[in-house]
Amino acid sequence: MLKTxxxxxxxxxxxxxxxxxxxxGQKGFRETSIQDIVEANGMTKGTFYYYFKSKEDVLVYIHDTFISELLMKQQKIIQNDDWSYKDKLYAIVEMIISNIAEGVDSAMVFFREIRHLSEKKTNExxxxxxxxxxxxEQVIEEGIEKGEFRTGLRADMLSYAILGIVNWSYFWYEPGGEVKEKELTEIYMNMILKGLEEG
Structure with missing residues (x-):
């Protein structure tokens, strides 16, 4: 147990x-100073540097936490042997949208602010x-092999296309707005599956 x-x-x-x-998320990484951070928390700069070497290290931590959680959820979906590959793809898309809806600022930082990392940190x-x-990509490839998706598809390019469509939702999607998460997933998946299933 942790001590007090x-x-x-x-x-x-x-x-x-x-x-x-x-x-x-609100101001941008570059526009936010360490002074802004410590003032918002009622802390000193010494406290900040106790936990992090730099503002960039905070950004790396946020990115790593965000993608690690996504990977964990994605693995659970992929490992579900009761689901078809269509089901798995649907669940992954829904999971990404839900993740964006639950943490808009986190998603914005993850997708938008990576450009401010150094090459060394980006490579991490x-x-x-x-x-x-x-x-x-693997889900699509295995779906093709099992006959759920049509042959002749570039699974790698399709995986990038799916991520491009879904990830960009962070920029405009409003949780609690007119379009609910489930409906947005249906809209995306109808479009995606039409491309995967029809010649």
């Missing part, structure tokens, strides 16, 4: 991360992002 001071430390770090996500993040895409 350890719990307090984790709570303080989590609160700082939440503040960073909100500020990066990309393998997990690439794995997420490769898993979708």
């Amino acid at each position: 001071d350890e719990k307090a430390g984790l709570q303080k770090k989590d609160r700082m991360i939440d503040t960073c996500i909100a500020l990066f 993040i990309l393998p997990k992002r690439d794995l997420f895409q490769k898993n979708i």
Whole structure:
């Protein structure tokens, strides 16, 4: 069990991360200063540097946490042997949309702010992002092999296309608005499956 001071430390770090996500999402990474972060938390810069070496390290942490959670959920979907490959693809699309709806600022930071990372830090993040895409590619390839999707398709290009369509929802989708998550998933999947199933 964690000691009281350890719990307090984790709570303080989590609160700082939440503040960073909100500020990066609203103002942008470059426009947010460390002073903005500590003032919003009522902390000192010393407290910030106790947990992170730099603002960039915070961005890496946010990216890694976001994609790790997505990968965990994606793996559970893929490993469900009771689902068809159409079902798995549907569930992955729905999961991404739900993730965006539940954390708009987190999604915005993840998709928009990666351009501010150095090449070294970007290379730390990309393998997990690439794995997420490769898993979708694999679902499509296996769906083709099982006859659920038509032959002659480029699974790699289709996986990028699906991610491009779904991920961009962070920019305009309004949770609680007229279009619900389930309806948006249906709209996307009707379009995607039409391409996968019809020649």
